[in-house]
Amino acid sequence: MCYTLGLAERLSMSDSVWQIRRPSSGIPRAAAPNLRGMSRVELGEWLTRELGAPRFRADQVFGWLHLHRVDSFEAMTNLSKRERAALGERASLDRLQVDTVQRARDGTRKLRLRTTDGHAIESVLIPNDERGLTQCISSQVGCALDCRFCATASLGFTRNLDTWEIVEQVTRARELLASEALSEGAEWTPRITNVVYMGMGEPLHNFNQVRRSIEILTDDVGDAIAGRRITVSTSGLVPAIERFAREGLGLEVGLAVSLNATTDPVRDQVMPINQRWSIATLLAAVREVPTSRRRRVTFEYVLLRDVNDTDGDARRLVSLLREFRCHVNVIPFNPHPHAPYQRPSDRRIQDFVAILREAGVQCWLRTPRGDDIQAACGQLAADA
Ligand code: SF4
Numbered sequence: 417m418c419y420t421l422g423l424a425e426r427l428s429m430s431d432s433v434w435q436i437r438r439p440s441s442g443i444p445r446a447a448a449p450n451l452r453g454m455s456r457v458e459l460g461e462w463l464t465r466e467l468g469a470p471r472f473r474a475d476q477v478f479g480w481l482h483l484h485r486v487d488s489f490e491a492m493t494n495l496s497k498r499e500r501a502a503l504g505e506r507a508s509l510d511r512l513q514v515d516t517v518q519r520a521r522d523g524t525r526k527l528r529l530r531t532t533d534g535h536a537i538e539s540v541l542i543p544n545d546e547r548g549l550t551q552c553i554s555s556q557v558g559c560a561l562d563c564r565f566c567a568t569a570s571l572g573f574t575r576n577l578d579t580w581e582i583v584e585q586v587t588r589a590r591e592l593l594a595s596e597a598l599s600e601g602a603e604w605t606p607r608i609t610n611v612v613y614m615g616m617g618e619p620l621h622n623f624n625q626v627r628r629s630i631e632i633l634t635d636d637v638g639d640a641i642a643g644r645r646i647t648v649s650t651s652g653l654v655p656a657i658e659r660f661a662r663e664g665l666g667l668e669v670g671l672a673v674s675l676n677a678t679t680d681p682v683r684d685q686v687m688p689i690n691q692r693w694s695i696a697t698l699l700a701a702v703r704e705v706p707t708s709r710r711r712r713v714t715f716e717y718v719l720l721r722d723v724n725d726t727d728g729d730a731r732r733l734v735s736l737l738r739e740f741r742c743h744v745n746v747i748p749f750n751p752h753p754h755a756p757y758q759r760p761s762d763r764r765i766q767d768f769v770a771i772l773r774e775a776g777v778q779c780w781l782r783t784p785r786g787d788d789i790q791a792a793c794g795q796l797a798a799d800a
Pocket residue numbers: 559560561562563566567568569615616617618650651674
């Protein structure tokens with residue numbers, strides 16, 4: 417069931433407590449825990465508690481799951497028969513099923529995956545400049561926010577993804593790349609070098625599962641993706657950004673803030689979350705995120721024709737971001753049937769970017785990737 421709530425219902429207006437209401441079912445809990453969603457430390461504790469297994473078993477099981485990507489406990493041949501049987505009784509290795517894989521003209525691929533309780537989520541593989549791929553992954557089924565330019569918003573919010581469902585998107589993508597390389601007779605399998613939490617859902621609304629999934633994806637015994645190659649986006653959930661800062665995630669993992677307006681009245685309209693946390697409040701929270709020398713905060717700015725694309729907007733953006741070590745991703749709007757906006761003209765886009773660059777703002781103009789299969793930024797809606 418998909419719960420479509422009004423924004424007032426989704427956001428508690430209490431000053432001390434913030435929450436976005438969730439369906440009472442939350443994440444469906446299987447009777448047996450899915451070992452794919454445990455960090456290596458958690459796995460070690462669980463194996464010791466449930467099986468009395470020595471700690472090194474955690475490295476073995478973790479490697480089977482995240483390096484060798486096995487489907488069954490039977491395949492874990494360096495475990496004893498007794499341990500494999502006990503795991504089969506007490507743990508699960510459920511998987512997401514791959515519904516469809518679409519390939520765009522520019523090589524971008526969109527995977528639609530099916531959860532065990534029947535929901536569709538999407539994940540996108542985008543070729544990057546390093547001869548590898550950047551994977552854009554989802555963190556929720558639908559989304560509770562209501563960003564007006566975003567197709568996912570049209571789905572409403574159903575539930576958070578569990579940790580294993582987040583990690584599994586990368587596992588399934590790696591399997592796809594390996595099987596493609598095999599069938600094409602390629603000498604090597606393309607690598608997923610970067611992961612961005614910019615798919616369906618607001619990642620910081622699912623903070624604990626997202627954090628644990630990062631722990632798993634960066635583990636040397638598994639996917640070993642460097643933390644500095646992971647970026648988490650947010651629409652501006654200020655208390656969660658404060659938590660991100662407090663817990664030091666920003667030292668390694670990047671934060672991308674979806675800003676998209678330079679005045680509160682416009683942002684109120686484009687991103688209703690701004691009615692709860694204004695631009696000034698949001699930027700004050702972002703200022704507290706610790707950054708390393710290698711890491712800058714990213715601000716995303718979706719350019720919408722006649723809404724936020726004037727020279728005045730560009731100059732206000734320069735002034736808002738003056739104090740930040742940041743870069744700005746300017747993303748010309750990717751049209752889709754769920755939003756009332758249009759992409760600005762090429763001339764307008766170039767002029768906007770030129771003002772930022774002349775003022776010394778590090779700025780990238782994003783070309784749409786995979787827009788012919790509705791895989792570009794803001795277009796994911798699981799074919800709603
Ligand atoms: S842009 Fe992100 S936070 Fe906003 S509605 Fe879409 S998925 Fe949710």
